Amino acid sequence: MGDLEKSFGIDGIDVFIVVSDINPDKLNKLTKVAAGWTLSVVSNRGQKIFPGPLPQINLTDVQRCRFLAPAADLKSITALLTGLENAGFSWVHIEKLLSLNGKPQYSVPQGA
């Protein structure tokens, strides 16, 4: 167990994917990329775009996808990233979602 896991729980990961022209179909596809993971929220420059209707705002081509899973580990994270790539999504950055004594150590998108 590494230093991180000794201190923190891991709730899931934020995966930043590059998708131009994000739309409801692509968002729906994201919900099914890997078993055992729940797509909690997708945001664009910090503003929630999923769940719910796509907001009428200027959208850039990077979407932050928050995937949650109990006790996420290397194996399940790898399965998620593989699932994303197999579904045709390019991921560019991930951040682990840490919790400390059950308290989330990550911010919530606007509108979520």
Next chain:
Amino acid sequence: MLTHQREHDNEGLRQGRGEKVRAGCYLTGMGKINIGLIEGDGIGPEICRSLVKVFEAGRFPVNFINLEAGLKAIEREGSGIGAETLAKLRDLKVAIKGPTETPVGGGHKSVNVTIRKALDLYINLRPVQSLKCLETPFKDVNLLIVRENIEDTYAGIEHRQSLDVVQCLRLITRSGSERCHRFAFETAKKLGRKKVTCGHKANIMKMSDGLFLECFKEEAARNPDLPSGDIIVDNLCMQLVSKPQQFDVLVLPNLFGDIVSDLCAGLVGGLGIASGANIGANCAVFEAVHGSAPDIAGQNKANPSALLFSAVTMLQHLNLSSEATRLESALHKTLEQKNTRTRDLGGTLGTNEFTDALIQAIKS
């Protein structure tokens, strides 16, 4: 219920006067423009009452539609501004608001941030002008701060990485930067301004601020008739507190814009008279920058000037230039005389009495 019609063309015509109002705004059957009005909290309701009274007395062609946000909305629906109110704002296209409070704790999001993000109000516009009624070290300050209002560190993307380290992601995009600079140059030209200067820290943040600066230079090249330049933001702050008159229009990314616009307000007397506008492609919300001042709420002490100056910017936005000029001139005239100022500016008038004095100035 008043009948109204929406303008479909790029230019709308107001009945009887032949003046062009901003496209897309609702006109009532009486030729007035429907504007959303959010009273807000604390002194918000009373300064908004002042605004409405001034507009009625001046016969400005505006019909205010009351919308709820702030503490009352939290009590009623658990959120500082509800989805229905946001939808109405989007539909009305123009609104003006008093200050709203965000309770500490309870996870409540700022109403201002919610409005900006939900309606994609990508510009925060802050006019900063010396007032003769206020003694400050600086005279003849006349700045216009254009602040990018959506991205930068205000995307709010933060993660803890270890017990020692927390990270905040700063997003700068080409699309966001381009439209910000386009707005800055277009507005500068519309208002007859003389120079646009970009504040940045591209010497350190070579990629993110580098991109913001690159987009600025591209827009400057498209506007060769308007002088422009750039300056490192710390030098900008030093220059502003030394010789602010050397600047005209400033355009900055979100975080620096937030800091510099409040610095500039301090040059001319503080946030009590500071006005602001949040502007998007399809919607604009104008506001006084100061807080809700609950300690003086309901006591006839509040100074409505900041909200009224915001209304000047709103009238300019609506292309109601003669109304904007009348209101602005009347504000300056009223504030120039010590005996027609509110107490915070060295006078003796309450909110209501100041409003009456302003109305006299408008009518004269």
